[in-house]
Amino acid sequence: MGADNAASSEGAKRFAVDANLQASTLLTIGPIIWKVISSLSNIDFLLTINGEKFNMFLNFLEGPGWIILSVLGGVMLFNNWFRLNPAAPIQKSPNWNLVASSIIVAFLFGILLAIYSSGSLPNVITGWGSQDNRYCTAAIDMTKLITFKRNYKLAVVCGYQDLTKDTLEDESITVSNPFTITPGAVQILTPLRPVMVQKLQQTIGEAQAASGKADASVSIPVWYYPILIPTELSVAKITKLGDVLNLGGKILNPQYY
Numbered sequence: 001m002g003a004d005n006a007a008s009s010e011g012a013k014r015f016a017v018d019a020n021l022q023a024s025t026l027l028t029i030g031p032i033i034w035k036v037i038s039s040l041s042n043i044d045f046l047l048t049i050n051g052e053k054f055n056m057f058l059n060f061l062e063g064p065g066w067i068i069l070s071v072l073g074g075v076m077l078f079n080n081w082f083r084l085n086p087a088a089p090i091q092k093s094p095n096w097n098l099v100a101s102s103i104i105v106a107f108l109f110g111i112l113l114a115i116y117s118s119g120s121l122p123n124v125i126t127g128w129g130s131q132d133n134r135y136c137t138a139a140i141d142m143t144k145l146i147t148f149k150r151n152y153k154l155a156v157v158c159g160y161q162d163l164t165k166d167t168l169e170d171e172s173i174t175v176s177n178p179f180t181i182t183p184g185a186v187q188i189l190t191p192l193r194p195v196m197v198q199k200l201q202q203t204i205g206e207a208q209a210a211s212g213k214a215d216a217s218v219s220i221p222v223w224y225y226p227i228l229i230p231t232e233l234s235v236a237k238i239t240k241l242g243d244v245l246n247l248g249g250k251i252l253n254p255q256y257y
Contacts, residue, residue, distance in 0.1 A: 020080045023097035027073030030105030031066040037112065038062065042147045045122065046115050058111065069104065121254045125156075126185065128224040133200065136174050136190045138224050145181050145228070152228040152249070153178035156188050157241055160199055161221040168242035168256075172199045175227075175235045226252040 038044070044062050076097075127139035136158035145154065159173035176190040192200070203220055225241065229249040238244060244251050251257060 018080070019095040019098040021077070023101040024073050024076035024080050026098075026105055027101040028070055028077050030101070031069040031073070031108060034105070034108045034112070035066045039147065043112060043115055044147055045144055046120070061108070061111070073101070121252065121257050124252055125224060125226050129222070134192055136176070136192060136222065136224065137188070138226070139185060139187050140226055141185045142181050143183055146183060148228055149181035151231060152181065153231055154181050155179065155227050155229055155235055156190065156224060157227055157238070157244070158190070158222055158224045159241070160196065161223055167223070169240055171240045172196050173241060175238045178229060178235055228252065
């Protein structure tokens with residue numbers, strides 16, 4: 001027991017002054033921590049910074065890049081710690097290994113900050129609208145939503161544009177059934193909720209009364225928002241757009257995301 005404590009204490013002391021041990025440890029755990037933060041924040045969803053080469057590099061880091069860096073750091077750590085020669089001179093800090101590892105890890109976290117500050121929300125809705133005013137129809141590309149599939153499902157909310165109401169508080173909306181997130185596109189067709197049908201009929205009636213024509217037609221702009229809702233959440237609980245945020249979901253629109 002005493003020998004183990006002494007060895008541990010000696011190892012801690014050596015780590016405190018050995019730049020090679022510090023460098024290899026930093027390079028091993030830094031990319032892992034970076035990947036955890038990146039995954040928890042779904043950072044790849046925001047990888048729409050202008051510049052194809054930059055986006056390719058970011059996708060590489062999100063894929064095998066962080067693994068390569070951590071494996072490299074692990075190999076260095078094994079050589080520097082488990083093959084430690086007590087008689088070898090200690091590489092006191094700073095040295096080039098520690099400087100390089102610090103720069104690499106700092107660069108990784110700098111990328112996260114850059115994406116948050118200058119990245120933009122990708123447009124996942126590729127088509128919307130229907131000739132039949134009894135339905136809300138939208139086409140969604142779910143390719144960029146894959147990292148959400150474990151905890152969320154996709155749905156679409158539509159509603160009539162009403163300048164007299166806060167969009168988040170307007171209850172005259174229709175919410176589609178939830179869809180499991182899979183790679184590729186999906187076409188979502190949803191019958192209007194009765195509350196939207198009533199609003200449409202009321203608007204048509206007002207137009208007919210104002211024009212004095214029984215066949216008067218009216219066109220009401222319809223908005224469409226893709227949403228992500230927690231997997232176990234029933235869409236019946238969503239009576240207005242603001243409920244999506246209140247119930248732990250996400251509205252895939254830059255104004256609300």
